[in-house]
Amino acid sequence: MKFSALSVVSIFKIVLLLTLGLVAANNAGEAQLRGGTGGKDLVNKRKYFWPWDQRRYCIWPLFRCRQPDQPPAAATSPPPSLPIPPIPLLSPPSSLPIPPIPLLSPPSSLPTEPIPLLPPPSSLPALPPLTNIPTGLIFADIRLAVVYPIIQNFKNIITSDPLGITKTWVGSDICRYKGFFCDTPPNNASATAVASIDFNGYGLSAPSLDGFIDQLPDLALFHANSNSFSGTLSSKIANLPYLYELDLSNNQFTGPFPLAVVGMESLSFLDIRFNQFSGSVPPAIFTQHLNVLFLNDNNFVSALPSSLGNSHILYLTLANNKFTGPLPRDIAKALSALTEVLLMNNQLTGCLPYELGFLNQVTAFDISHNKLTGPLPFSLVCMERASLLDFSENLLYGMVPDMICQLPNLAKLSLSYNYFNQVGPFCRNLIDRGILDVKNNCIPGLPSQRSVFDCTNFFAMPRICPYSGTYKIIPCKPHFIH
Template sequence: MMMKKKKGNNFKLLSLFLFLGLCVGDYGIGVGIGDDGVWVGGGGGGGNPNSDPGSAPKQQTNAAYSALQSWKSAITEDPSGVLKTWVGEDVCSYKGVFCSGSSVIAIDLNKANLKGTIVKDLSLLSDLTILHLNSNRFSGQIPDSFRNLDSLQELDLSNNRFSGSFPQVTIYIPNLVYLDLRFNSFTGSIPENLFNKQLDAILLNNNQFTGEIPRNLGYSSASVINLANNRLSGEIPTSFGVTGSKLKEVLFLNNQLTGCIPESVGLFSDIEVFDVSFNSLMGHVPDTISCLSEIEVLNLAHNKFSGDLPDLVCSLRNLINLTVAFNFFSGFSSECSRGSVGFDFTGNCIPGKGYQRPQPDCSAIPGSALSCLRIPAQPLTCAAIVGLKVTSSP
């Protein structure tokens, strides 16, 4: 997933060609950004064909060589033989290394199955813009020296064996806009200042993070926030949605969240996926969900919600999958009864419907005395959301 970058169109093209390179083979395409735009070269080869190798700044070349050789020595297993090409001072000929002129601007070693650690010397790659290490066996922690990677914009460390507390250094990488830490073994709390950073994507799912979701979650600039499959507890912050964020996907599923869905959820006018399934949320579903005019997937399953499903939810024009299974809902509107696409209401307390809970389970509704009206004092309506183009579906 590639996000918007400060360096403009050249960066977008670079991201596209890196993706295409993975499609045509293992590190079979060379890509870079030169003065004339993005160039594409063959093999694991190299530099910009329009540049003069003799003009490469020797100091810069030596720094990259030193950094990559230091990293090579910290990699203990290389079953695919990627590092066999990491020989000699021409670092732009190394598989998985992409250059512009003599500058290393991207490293893409996704699915190389390398085992080892990340070394502090990588901070010598001052022009590095992309570092993709998805699906390897790297372990340990992220060196504090990474804060010196001033050009780094995409950091993908997903599907590895990193551990320890949240890598705080990632917050101090000045131009980072895409952070992917999925499928590792990070523990402890998620720091509040993460959501103050100007990131386009925050992907932290499938770790072992604990504690509450930071209170400033709603102030994040990200379009995708994935905190699924952790051990997070407490309530969804009341700041959720208050800034009118351009959030498109939010995934909180399979945690230990309690309390209500904030009324302010309706402020996310652009949201397309909202999944809070497999938690312990309860109370009624806020009417403001009917303001989510762009939503396509709404998953509230395996919680403790009760009451009637709001009438307008099933008539949202873009909704293609609505799952409210295994809650304590007592009814839903005629719109839902007409058979909305992907509507799953099994395991509730709806009279006259099949595959519902046995009556004894419905006699004591969890959280039935819980008031979910928090801030503002009265439920929001779509018309009251000033400054956003949000309307309820007919």
């Protein structure tokens, strides 16, 4: 009997411990699903300069971002969910009988009107009536109910979804949809709204974004790098009051520059590189209070505006377009804060202004594949932080200032495919070390130079640069005399 009693007590303790462990595990899992320390609700709390995931987003502006190393099967299954019974918004009075809820829509003979889940506060604008919402869906906030049909309509026009992202766009819990993130809108601390969308690297295809992002009134960030979205950009995005980051890079957008973004006071980040936009770029975009402006790898045909000198932009790329005309003389004022100046593969003409020497923060300066002419200004000596200088594929000529070849951090200096005809001893040392590339010039005694015929024809034409007296000025060395 003692043995039997001991066994009963032991079994009771074991069952009790197992029950407590299962309850604790269940509570932990529910807390994690509801957005614990790693939940999506923290994503939009961040508002530092680079808000994307550094591990899978290319920061170098001339790279196309690749898709993440993620097997399609891992992305197709929706996130796990706990069975949480729907909570009615208002409890009916106990004195009245509760009618049964029909599973099907009421007969057509009875008039039906959409009823909002909660009456909006009088201080906020009235939201549009709710339509196209299946019976039985309960939303955490009326703002989510309003955008639900907008998301579903966009889902219906998506023609390619290689990672199965849209399979998670089911049900009323929009904040758990893959690529969607919720947060508190600025005008209502007790509300929940779709604040951020991140489609980077998903490979989605759709003929247009019209009727989607421009209809999400609380949207603050939209990132869609490396997809196949096309069409033009709706002018209605100018009505989004909180949008401060817009990334449409590496897609298939066409048409003119999206004029709707010009004058958007909230916008601080605009990335439309690697698309097929064309035409001119409005000068006003350069004086807008943007931190980032990436326009490279499109088909823009425009002169660099004189207003560039009033720019507040910290990160700017214009490469691989068809920008024309000379470099503005106040380019240093415009780009003085930049560490990388990338203007290659355009149609820039004229002579290099000596004011380039004021770009003393530059680590990379690439103005190759243009139609620039004239000598190199001595002021380039002031680019003491530069590790890359590329002036190749232009119409530059004259001597290569030996002082430029003494820059302390220089790792690559390319002057190839020009018409330089003289180099000094320091430059010859860099040639021997593979740092300086001067092939296809007119330098006597060096291999891989242009033919005498090509050089003679080039120098037979008179070439004069305005402000030629400034070419020997070195701003960082005011007492230098050459």
